[in-house]
Amino acid sequence: MPNSGTKHTVKAFDTDINELRGMVAEIGGRSEQAIAKAMRALQKSDLELAAEVVREDKLIDDLERRIDELTFQTIALRAPMADDLRELIATFKISGVVERIGDYAKNIAKRVPVLSQGKKLGPVSLLPSMSQVASELVHDSLEAFARRDAVLAEDVSDRDQVVDDFYTSIFRATITHMIENPKDIGQAAHVLFIAKNLERIGDHATNVAEMVYFAAKGEQMPERDKGENPADYIADSNIDNKDT
Amino acid sequence: MDDMTSGDIQESGVSSAEGASQSISAGDGPPKMTTRNVNVFYGEKQAIDNVSIDVNMDNVTAFIGPSGCGKSTFLRCLNRMNDTIPIAKVTGDITLEGEDIYAPQMDVVQLRARVGMVFQKPNPFPKSIYDNIAYGPRIHGLASGKDELDHIVETSLQRAGLWNEVKDRLQDSGTALSGGQQQRLCIARAIAVDPEVILMDEPCSALDPIATAKIEELIHEIRGKYAIVIVTHNMQQAARVSQRTAFFHLGTLVEYGVTTDIFTNPTEERTRDYITGRYG
Numbered sequence: 120m121p122n123s124g125t126k127h128t129v130k131a132f133d134t135d136i137n138e139l140r141g142m143v144a145e146i147g148g149r150s151e152q153a154i155a156k157a158m159r160a161l162q163k164s165d166l167e168l169a170a171e172v173v174r175e176d177k178l179i180d181d182l183e184r185r186i187d188e189l190t191f192q193t194i195a196l197r198a199p200m201a202d203d204l205r206e207l208i209a210t211f212k213i214s215g216v217v218e219r220i221g222d223y224a225k226n227i228a229k230r231v232p233v234l235s236q237g238k239k240l241g242p243v244s245l246l247p248s249m250s251q252v253a254s255e256l257v258h259d260s261l262e263a264f265a266r267r268d269a270v271l272a273e274d275v276s277d278r279d280q281v282v283d284d285f286y287t288s289i290f291r292a293t294i295t296h297m298i299e300n301p302k303d304i305g306q307a308a309h310v311l312f313i314a315k316n317l318e319r320i321g322d323h324a325t326n327v328a329e330m331v332y333f334a335a336k337g338e339q340m341p342e343r344d345k346g347e348n349p350a351d352y353i354a355d356s357n358i359d360n361k362d363t
Numbered sequence: 364m365d366d367m368t369s370g371d372i373q374e375s376g377v378s379s380a381e382g383a384s385q386s387i388s389a390g391d392g393p394p395k396m397t398t399r400n401v402n403v404f405y406g407e408k409q410a411i412d413n414v415s416i417d418v419n420m421d422n423v424t425a426f427i428g429p430s431g432c433g434k435s436t437f438l439r440c441l442n443r444m445n446d447t448i449p450i451a452k453v454t455g456d457i458t459l460e461g462e463d464i465y466a467p468q469m470d471v472v473q474l475r476a477r478v479g480m481v482f483q484k485p486n487p488f489p490k491s492i493y494d495n496i497a498y499g500p501r502i503h504g505l506a507s508g509k510d511e512l513d514h515i516v517e518t519s520l521q522r523a524g525l526w527n528e529v530k531d532r533l534q535d536s537g538t539a540l541s542g543g544q545q546q547r548l549c550i551a552r553a554i555a556v557d558p559e560v561i562l563m564d565e566p567c568s569a570l571d572p573i574a575t576a577k578i579e580e581l582i583h584e585i586r587g588k589y590a591i592v593i594v595t596h597n598m599q600q601a602a603r604v605s606q607r608t609a610f611f612h613l614g615t616l617v618e619y620g621v622t623t624d625i626f627t628n629p630t631e632e633r634t635r636d637y638i639t640g641r642y643g
Contacts, residue, residue, distance in 0.1 A: 337628030
């Protein structure tokens with residue numbers, strides 16, 4: 120039985136819940152922005168913008184703490200039940216996941232100074248498109264939360280495969296580049312980490328989507344069909360590397 | 364009662380308000396009491412509309428719902444307390460261990476010993492603690508001598524978690540105890556006649572949180588020995604003490620199910636609105 124939007128008799132409860140929804144929207148918006156800024160800094164070798172992403176991550180951390188405090192208080196004081204309880208549990212977990220997304224953006228930004236030295240490696244050209252898709256997943260998962268939209272949540276979960284496919288492509292291209300250009304191995308390793316961060320951002324967007332689904336429907340999202348798992352390729356490529 | 368036979372009772376599956384289909388089952392194990400298509404009228408006014416529900420020994424069953432929803436009225440059908448109200452009329456089938464409790468041959472005094480009741484306000488007799496407990500076994504002839512009666516008094520008070528607090532003053536008046544102790548005395552009094560079912564009508568609403576917690580712990584302790592049905596306005600209490608919850612609204616049974624499901628993911632919108640505080 121999903122939330123019908125009917126108001127609570129105790130209006131202060133609605134005030135708490137609305138404040139939390141506002142804060143979740145804000146932490147989501149800030150995380151999306153952090154990804155976008157980090158990627159722009161990477162493309163333009165803008166060290167100042169990269170430093171700004173690192174600085175602003177504190178705001179995301181603060182928001183997470185405030186969301187957790189208010190969720191905790193609301194559970195303690197309002198004794199929520201049913202969809203209210205599910206929403207608050209989801210809020211509590213989503214704040215932690217979105218904060219991690221911010222950390223990944225920060226981690227990308229921290230790699231900008233190293234990658235801005237020397238020429239750009241070929242595989243880097245795939246990163247903006249990958250980040251675009253990952254960012255959309257973050258946006259849509261939080262949109263699904265705002266709208267209590269289990270269908271959109273399932274869609275996000277399905278689309279994570281696109282991010283995984285990007286990761287596999289970039290992984291292959293980068294490994295090939297490393298083999299052919301051993302002197303670039305240091306930079307190439309950073310490219311791999313950035314791709315991995317974006318892949319994790321996609322996974323976390325899926326985690327948010329799963330919690331939205333749970334909050335809306337009161338049951339876990341059914342297992343989704345997964346395509347090729349990047350981890351399988353990595354395991355295979357290790358064997359390939361030994362042969363090389 | 365209606366002319367339904369007990370065979371019909373077993374087969375007449377779900378029937379409830381507005382065609383909403385929901386479980387009437389009390390869960391695993393044979394039902395201790397079954398009710399089918401129960402209607403209660405106070406004169407012209409219908410207070411209960413076609414309610415069917417089972418209760419068993421393994422689960423504490425909680426009835427919740429807003430004031431006037433019929434939950435207490437329905438509870439009172441289970442030991443024929445509504446008989447005392449001249450304008451009340453009950454139809455449908457209610458059985459205890461398969462026996463129709465509204466059958467003409469049913470001895471209502473015996474029935475109320477088998478289906479005991481604890482009320483909102485503690486109502487000990489203005490007698491000693493000992494006599495409060497001994498009264499029932501005496502009139503029902505359950506004890507053959509003083510020793511046996513002493514034993515019943517002691518075990519009943521022990522089961523009600525009151526023995527250690529009163530064992531040195533059994534001759535003091537029951538009304539001199541604290542509210543929480545009086546309520547446990549009333550539960551001990553119900554237990555003393557070895558009932559099969561204990562009905563509790565808001566047993567904690569006049570008690571402070573500590574006395575309430577003691578009653579809830581007591582309910583937990585005696586679960587399985589008796590089928591327990593509790594009416595409560597306190598939804599947290601229903602969530603804490605029961606394994607099955609029934610939500611009543613305007614005389615109908617809206618939803619009956621496993622307590623954890625009712626409080627985490629109810630099926631019916633009216634249940635959800637009530638338990639989340641969106642009602643009215």
